[in-house]
Amino acid sequence: MGTPDFSVGALKTLMDCEHDLVCVYTQPPRPKGRGQQVQKSAVHLCAEEAGIEVRYPLHFKNLEDIQNFLDLNLDIAVVAAYGLILPESILKAPKHGCINIHASLLPRWRGAAPIQRAIMAGDKKSGVTIMQMEKGLDTGPEILKRDVEVTDKTTASMLHDDLAQMGAQMIAEVIKTLAQEGCLTSAAQDSDGVTYAHMLKKEEGKIDWLQTAIKIDRQIRALNPWPGTWCDTEQNKRLKVVEATIIDDIFSYDTGSVLDRGVVVCGDKKGIQLIRVQPENKKTMDVTSAINGGYLNIGKRLK
Secondary structure: OEOOHHHHHHHHHHHHOOOOOOOEEOOOOEEEOOOOEEEOOHHHHHHHHOOOOEEOOOOOOOHHHHHHHHOOOOOOEEEEOOOOOOOHHHHOOOOOOEEEEEOOOOOOOEEOOHHHHHHHOOOOEEEEEEEEOOOOOOOOOEEEEEEEEOOOOOOHHHHHHHHHHHHHHHHHHHHHHHHHHOOOOOEOOOOOOOOEEOOOOHHHHEOOOOOOHHHHHHHHHHOOOOOOEEEEOOOOOEEEEEEEEEEOOOOOOOOOEEOHHHEEEOOOOOEEEEEEEEEOOOOOEEHHHHHHOOOOOOOOEOO
């Protein structure tokens, strides 16, 4: 049971194991992109290509959808970024319940956006927790946990790919253990250190140059590709910041001032070196091209 790219690695791993993968549940096809064309999820496309049955109920409030799940008579259900709240009738249906591949070191970053929130908070470690699902939001007991380092260069895309691969490897280990031992051992989550990774909002991508350089750098690394980070030029044109890095020098110029090479002065007087940007209605380009094209003007202020 999964939907985005994050879930595909785990699905492929389960497809390759010796056990019967009965079917796949995913979010329904929905309009996406500028053309608003209806598109199937990444998991849907992967399962369909492999000839696996795909189901995509809108929710589990319909008794028929619940009964269809019960009729599968499952040993276990694997959930990875599915995007639907599962009622207790679903959670308890498989013999060994539902287990979740969660992209954080629980109990830190329960919720919808653990990868981005970890980077925004400056966490030094992230990881994957395989947990037994229960009614609460990511509150279930831990079956397996593994961590990875988060550096000051780690982006959301990089961490996403690392954790997706790690989650796929870990779920294979868990399923193997279940097959060999007939049960799974778990331990309750620590009651200390609980934080929530609330769903991302578009407005979180707006850069406030009054913030410190390190906070802006984390924001840029965490929120690309979605919702993206941006600011406005002195001409009130939107400028998306795709890639940047911190400059630790101290500058005496006003906050938001654009200096040589596309360095922008932050609230703590340190700088953010813009590397790749996307001017309004233009393609992504390097900062030199943006300056040469007049989309970014040295001596002016971003807001």
